[in-house]
Amino acid sequence: MASLTHDRHSWADPLRDSRIFIVRSTRHSLRSIDAMVTSIALPVVILLLFVYVFGGALSPSGGYVDYVVPGIVLLCAGFGSSTTAIKVNEDMTNGVIDRFRSMPITGTAVLTGHVVASVVRNLASTVVVLGVAFLVGFRPHGDVLAWLAAAGVLTLYMAAISWLAASFGLVARSAEGAGAFSFFIMFLPYLSSAFVPTDTMPVVLRGVADHQPVTPIIETLRGLMMGTPVGNDWIVALAWCLGGILLGWSGAAALFSRRTAR
């Protein structure tokens, strides 16, 4: 056997490990066509459903498409990112994680790979959904800077959901259990201003809807995309996103080193 160099360590190791795992997870994404199709087809179907089925009733004067697209985009981002829970769980229940955990690498780099691949995958499907939205009459008025800001908020949201999903995937006992996270995340936008303004809801529900994380994020996205004032929503939105990232990341890091795969 060839005699080989032993491991050298430097401050850049975590970055290097993460890059290697990002390549791995991206390959996984590109090779699971069915998951890719679902994560694009589902939001598109929901978009068409809301615009053509519910839209007429919700806004008889038309223009509902402009109201609903930011919500659909967020729904899409949340759903797609939450599939990270399944991918992380599959890793944990498969023998390969034992190899990674027994190697001198930054443990959470495996998770970073999943999260970054998830964000990239979801940005791509968001572009597709937006394309369909334009075809069905979405006409935003935000300028390029505002759209870049919207993309930034969306990216942070995807990262937050992905990291939270990674934690959930580490806790869940099976891939089916991990899949439950998607439904939870799918549900959140319905209890927000994504599809109807919250002031149309009963008082109690409105209290929930106004103070849950998705509403300020939606309002920020809507303001930025449509070129309307955003107010203070963006601060609340950023706080929720960064808080989610911090919680998801630290939770995942702690769970990762504790969980013993079987």
Next chain:
Amino acid sequence: MPYTLDVEGLRKSYGDHLVLEDLDLQVGPGEIFALLGPNGAGKTTAVRILSTLIRPDSGTAVVAGHEIGTAPAAVRAAISLTGQYAAVDEVLTGWENLVMIGQLRRLATRRARHRATELLDQFGLVDAADRRVSTYSGGMRRRLDLAMSLVVRPTVLFLDEPTTGLDPRSRRDMWSAVGTLASSGVTVLLTTQYLEEADVLADRIAVLDRGRKVAEGTAAELKAQVGSETVELFFDDAAAPATAARVLEEVGRLVLADTDSAATDLVVRVAGDGSAEDVRRLLDLLAAEQVPAARLSLHRPSLDEVFLTLTAHPADAPAPADDRPLERTF
């Protein structure tokens, strides 16, 4: 000379279930050491502790000069683990798996690619290099798994049941691959439930049963523990073997556990030294007790007999519920 693996008083339990009870092991550099035992004996738990995947409740273990509790990162740098379930990425190709491990082991990308090509060649996987691992056979997967453990030569290689579930031919391929490691100076800790495997591969063997080490030594030493020769006594009367076994045990003879329940109805195996005097005493005793043997044969004890004799559970101590019966495939 310091031991490459120096384990003292390793203990681990899950709830009330003690899976590892004060395990001591000393393995020298370049040695191939086998942990032999049935399912539920604690072999995998021992490997998982020594490869830093789980923490022991108590005890110390020094692996390649580093204490597992205080310097897990240094331990990880010195070891490779080939787990019980092939530790390969099924979505990636064989080549991609090997390059990824090389990169994670801090080889330059060019070097990692070169090494991947070398290992694919060495393990007979060149034709499958660009196929996804999910299309591999069990034997190919295990070979890739082993190759991934050798991308950078480890000081200690853990092989957790490397041939479980493989067909005889793939098993022999794995054996020859492990055999070549020995000559390269890698210290190997291997677990197996196959006696033949431990006999073929290992320099020394520790027999584990329900978390306890019940015997340790070379295959020859273990066989010597049940006498240098086994006397096989055949009877014509169906009631005779049970009586004969009781009589022999009463005078302090070691009656070996059945290794083949189907064919042993009329057979009793006794440890002996192979001398004519010893055999004559046995036969005289049985004749005096009205259970004369009809025929007899002498043979060297097999590891099978050693193993079952060492781990035979008394009837009043049933195996724990999760203790599946020993799978014996030969």
